[in-house]
Amino acid sequence: MDLRQVFDDLVRFETELWNGIDTRLRSDCSVPLGSFNVLLVIADTPSCRVNDIAGALSITIGGASQAVDRLEQVGHVARRANPADRRSSIVELTAAGQRVLEQAGPAFDDELEARLVAPLSKSALAQLGVILSALRANAPRSS
């Protein structure tokens, strides 16, 4: 087994997958994949804080804070006071953010179909899912 080849394939496939979906979302919905990903986390996380976004996407706190800044700038999210902890804010989708999510969702799923489902057999896709969750579950500490 050529580990370096696996690494190379993994990194490059991820790069091309990301870029391909990003291009589609930008042209169809005027939203970058990075922003869409943040919107998804916010939609899925009750009382979502900046910290939760950083954790969910494996990015830094500073990066998450700036991503929220950008989304707030274009009116897709809003910060409101967190009644439970005055150090943080709750980040919420605005109505416009909701609409973006609903519009971009189908395009996102369509790209995933074309790039993950189409090239693989049903069983291979299922195996990929199992393998990836095993890899994430057994990742070395604090890397």
Added chain:
Amino acid sequence: MDLRQVFDDLVRFETELWNGIDTRLRSDCSVPLGSFNVLLVIADTPSCRVNDIAGALSITIGGASQAVDRLEQVGHVARRANPADRRSSIVELTAAGQRVLEQAGPAFDDELEARLVAPLSKSALAQLGVILSALRANAPRSS
């Protein structure tokens, strides 16, 4: 099959894998993973040009050119005239670049062992290799 979950696991595992190896290479060998990756391509590509690096790593030509600039700055590679085409240069490893590659190689492989081999059964790792090359081979055009 939850495609969004597969996407999320893929992207996040790649991020954590990259960051983990990058941290190791920086602290052990003072070389970022991005640079190490470029050195590998140069070592494996006869008469390597900037264009070849961009193609091998799925990055832009401009990005590859600047990566070579940085490596040249620290003395790990050198550009020399391309006798076959005066528009481009041949990028070569210097003796120092060779040494970096030889020193960082074992650390790189060690991390791959810990992060890819250790968490998976032999057959799962083999499946992952097959699936990733299928995905790369059947990627949609020019994305």
Added chain:
DNA sequence: GAAGATTGAATAATCAATCTTC
């Protein structure tokens, strides 16, 4: 005119320092 490469500007990420609240 096309291909290879370089450069400067814009974008987005990390990191360190700092501030407020727990």
Added chain:
DNA sequence: GAAGATTGATTATTCAATCTTC
């Protein structure tokens, strides 16, 4: 003192414009 977040500086990436050579 620790935790959550913000900000400024650095780093690295893409993109567009440009230049040279094919």
